[in-house]
Amino acid sequence: MKIDRETHKSEAQVVLFINGQFPEKMPLLANFEKVYCTDGAYTKLLKNGIQPDLVSGDFDSLSVSEVNAETKIVETPDQNATDFEKILKIIIEEGFKSVAVYGCSGLEQDHFLGNLNSMLRHKDxxxxxxxxxxxxxxxxxNYIEIIDFQDEIISLFPFPEAKNIYSEGVKYPLNGENLSITTRIGTRNTITGNIAEIRFSSGNLLLFVQSLNN
Structure with a gap:
């Protein structure tokens, strides 16, 4: 897997807005095919001048009658899953292979943790x-190259653990160490080279890359 600063914002097929905190600067990513949103994000999206192709959810925070006629509506009343989980399933069932998400974090933090759980469940x-x-x-x-993010902050967060981690091109490299949420995590490192390489043998690793212009 490679993430290049010049191209990573143009790789998503779907741009998805969910009901967290939208970035202050929210340019749409390039070359996307569809814009989807959950019902809780719909009104905020319109205020940002963005018309979604599809809105989905249990419509407890938005009436179906409030949705513009050109937007497809998919009602998902199942209370055993979050709106993010349900719309991810829709995107996967439609055959898309990549999605960029706005509003995953911020506001109510239990929602953020739930969103991370949904990401983990569908990451494969x-x-x-x-x-x-x-x-x-x-x-x-298990192997990733991050290209052209020199001097940016990178954090490796085990979810809940990741084993046998090697990292190169960062200020504090790892050499086969394990990370665990209960013992040691890998936050606030710095990318020092044009290419940062990370590989690990097992577990789940959530990567945060600081890039104020994304």
Missing amino acids: EIEIRCFDDFGFYFFAE
Whole structure:
């Protein structure tokens, strides 16, 4: 897996807005095919001048009658899953392979933790990358190259653990260490080279890359 500053914002097929905190500067990513949103994000999206192609949810925070006629409505009343989880399933079932998410974090933090759980559950089915005012974050594959983010902050957060981690091109490299949420995590490192390489043998690793212009 490679993430290049010049191209990573043009890789998503779907741009998805959910009901967290939207970034102050929210340019749409390039070359996307669709804009989707959950019902809780719909009104905020319109205020930002963005008309979604599809809105989905249980419509407890938005009436179906409030949705513009050109927007497709998919009602998902199942209370055993979050609106983010349900719309991810829709995107996967439609055959898309990548999604960029705005509004995954911020506001109510229990929602943020639930969103991370949904990302983890579907990380092998679709590439999910979330954007906020501070950069972007995602669950890493077992080998990843991050290109042209020199001097940016990178954090490695085990979810709940990741084993046998090697990292190069960072200020504090790892050499086969394990990270665990209960013992040691890898936050606030710095990318020192043009290419930062990270690989690990097992577990789940959530990567945060600080990039104020994403």
